[in-house]
Amino acid sequence: MRVLITGGAGFIGSHLAESHLERGDDVYIIDDLSTGSMDNIRFLQDNPAYKNRIFVHINTILNHDMMLELTGICDVVYHMAAAVGVQTILDKPLESIVTNIQGTEKILEMCNKFKKRVLIASTSEVYGKHLHAPLVETDNIIYGPSSKFRWSYAASKLMDEFTALAHHRTNGLEVVITRLFNTVGPRQTGAYGMVIPRFVTQALKNEPITVFGDGTQTRTFTYVKDVVSALMKLMASEKATGQVTNVGGIEEISILDLARKIIDMTGSTSTIQLIPYDEAFGKDFEDMQRRVPSTEKLERLTGFAPDKSLDFILSQVIAYIKSK
Known part of the structure; x- marks a missing residue:
């Protein structure tokens, strides 16, 4: 099978590419490297077993001709960009709004043209202030x-x-939509506000761990390989077609307790x-106090749930950041 992954040099996209290559598929990646990195996929390109099965294009998903070619070549599309x-x-x-809305419109337009099954990676942020x-x-x-403006991301992903x-x-296009809850693991960077790699890096340097707000806000975290397994199983499930499905973790923890746990685990x-918050992000920021998923639908559709x-x-994550 030939698989197209937009954002395939990103954190989740690179793990998804790796899993499909391990399965024997041909993988086509398009990434503009705005937040992705060649470091995430270079080891895949250098692997002799994958040499003739990974095809990387450094380009934007808004490039009509490029997307026309890649979508036409591939059997299924994961839109992770x-x-x-x-x-x-x-x-x-x-x-950010243009990337999210116009980029997804372009992917859906191409997939509809060629009638290719497509997975759209959405986010738990669409739930808002529950x-x-x-x-x-x-x-x-x-x-x-x-x-x-904090809500522009959630609104664009909902669109x-x-x-x-x-x-x-309208068109009978086979779409699968996943709402991802705080995916973490090796290759993730703290550069864009991702809390666990940021905390771990600070802890390993014995620097103050900076917790935004009062730290009582809670989250669950999902291991990236569990997320990849869920995405691949949803892509393979006919029952998931036309459905929106949560993909999330199992343990709720406050951000303050997360910081304490990381200090303890790193010594x-x-x-x-x-x-x-206003000091960290300015006046445009509001936070979600709680974000905990139900994964019952995921398990019902695929027989799988992150564990x-x-x-x-x-x-x-600690082992990975230490190695770097």
């Missing part, structure tokens, strides 16, 4: 005001979902420093 991280959204709001848990796919959406579902209902002498413990996930 997107503006990534809170800091990116706040620093480059217009670019306080209850777990979040289920049919929950209402609750956002803050448009003056808070991606609407557009994909409209293609499915760090770091202290914890609380930084107000890696937070301790396991942290041990993998």
Whole structure:
């Protein structure tokens, strides 16, 4: 099978590419390297077993001719390319909206033209300001005001979902939509506000661990290889066609307790420093107090649900960052 992965040099995309290559598939990657890195996939290119099965294009998904060629060649498409991280959204709001909305429109247009099955990677951020848990796919959406640009990312990804579902209902396009909850693991960088690699890096350097807000906000974290398994199983499941499905972890933890756990696991002498949101991100930021997924639908559709413990996930990230 020939697989196209947009954003394939990114954190999740590179793991997805690796898994498909291990399975024996041909993998085509397009990435503009705005947040991805060749370091994430160079070892795949250098592997003799994959030499003639990985094809990398450094380009934008908005390039019509390039996407026409790649979509026509491949059998299925994973659309992983997107503006990534809170800091990116706040620093480059217009670019982020264009990337997310126009990029997804282009992918869906091409997939519809060639009738190719496509997975759209959405985000748990689309749920907005809910306080209850777990979040289920049919929950209402609750956002803050448009003056808070933090919500532009969530709104743009929700628009991606609407557009994909409209293609499915209007054109019969085989679309699969996944809402990802805080994916973490090796190759992830803290450069775009990703909390675990940032905390681990600070702890290993015995620097103060900077917790934004009061630290009572809670999250679950999903190991990247569990996410890849879920994506591949959803792509293979006919029952997942036209469906929106959560992909998330199993342990809820406050960000303050996460910092304490990382200090303990690294043997760090770091202290914890609380930084107000407006000082860290400016006036355009609001946070979600709680983000915990229901994965019942994922398990019902695929027979699979992520099960890696937070301790396991942290041990993998710590080992990776130490190695770097």
